[in-house]
Amino acid sequence: MKIHEYQAKELFKAAGIPVPREQVASSPREAVAVAEELGLPVVVKAQVLVGGRGKAGGVKKVDRLEDVESVAGRILGMSIKGLPVGHVLVSECADIEKEFYLGIIVDRANRCPVLMASAAGGVEIEQVARETPEKILKVAIDPGSGLLSFQARNAGMALLDDAGQARAFAAIAHKLYRVFVERDCSLIEINPLVRLGNGTLLALDAKVNFDDNCAFRHPGNEEMRDMSSEEPKEVEAKKAGLSYIKLEGSVGCVVNGAGLAMATMDLIKRYGGEPANFLDVGGSSSPEKMKTAMRIILSDPNVKVVLVNIFGGITRCDDIANGLLQAKKEADITVPIVARLTGTNADKARALLENSEVTPAATMAEAVKKAVELAGGVK
Secondary structure: OEOOHHHHHHHHHHHOOOOOOEEEEOOHHHHHHHHHHHOOOEEEEEEOOOOOOOOOOOEEEEOOHHHHHHHHHHHHOOEEOOEEOOEEEEEEOOOEEEEEEEEEEEEOOOOEEEEEEEOOOOOOHHHHHHHOHHHEEEEEOOOOOOOOHHHHHHHHHHHHOOHHHHHHHHHHHHHHHHHHHHOOEEEEEEEEEEEEOOOOEEEOOOEEEEOHHHHHHOHHHHHHOOHHHOOHHHHHHHHOOOEEEEOOOOEEEEEOOHHHHHHHHHHHHHOOOOEOEEEEOOOOOOHHHHHHHHHHHHOOOOOOEEEEEEEEOOOOHHHHHHHHHHHHHHOOOOOOEEEEEEEOOHHHHHHHHOOOOOEEOOOHHHHHHHHHHHOOOOO
């Protein structure tokens, strides 16, 4: 789950991380009122859950009060990478001397959090990693002992080369790590973390992603969710108890179990195709659930074939088959469907589908090959 910059900065502020004076506004008039309170000049920033706001014209410095309303109005009317801008953050201008990057992610390979810092702040960290990876300092954090003081200070000295500023950097890093752990984040970053002309440090931007698997521990997080900035089909799937992520390929996937879903997508790519989605129908799939899954997948115009790959344990294969038949009966499904159903009630499922237009497959490899072939091969 992603949250907006202004929401992330509220968490930072509560943790004692220094942030600029700023307020969020949902209308041009509100933006003017905030600018009057803060004093000119101000920066008006689009609040949208994608990167590249500045390049899209969603971040503007405004020097005159009479221009704030028009600038805020233009930004609020924008759509950035397909997402509408519903709020702007009006922030005081900072006397920036130098920009840095500071973030914490989960390193799954080493099974620990990693603090990342770079003197190349203000640039997407993926770009830095791709073009100049030597500019990124990485510090592995033992989950048992947490971020140690010498680790944070050494990172600060490597970037700032000043003992006093390194201590200030370390203090911010410790607070950032505390938020990361206490809020069960999958990613947290400040980009840029800036050094001002007077030598102090300030979190000029903020990004926080929560781990959805820990949502039960943080019921208040749901109040921060912005449904308008999320993929509509993913929202619909979540309400139906499905795990769905839209991708860019042509083979629509209906699978039970996240591991099997990942293996299915890997096999699609191995045989020259591209998956159109990740969709896990879960451990117990009623026909109604299957109908919803089919409707969501087929709403993607890129889907040329649907691959149903079910290993029935708790999931009953005949429920899946009934859901498929009902979906075909109720909707005008023109794309081919390939189904591999094995496990609980697989014989009943095969009997139900015997005279249908669904193409059966005995093995996972056979099903994937058929689906990729029907989709026309490589995307």
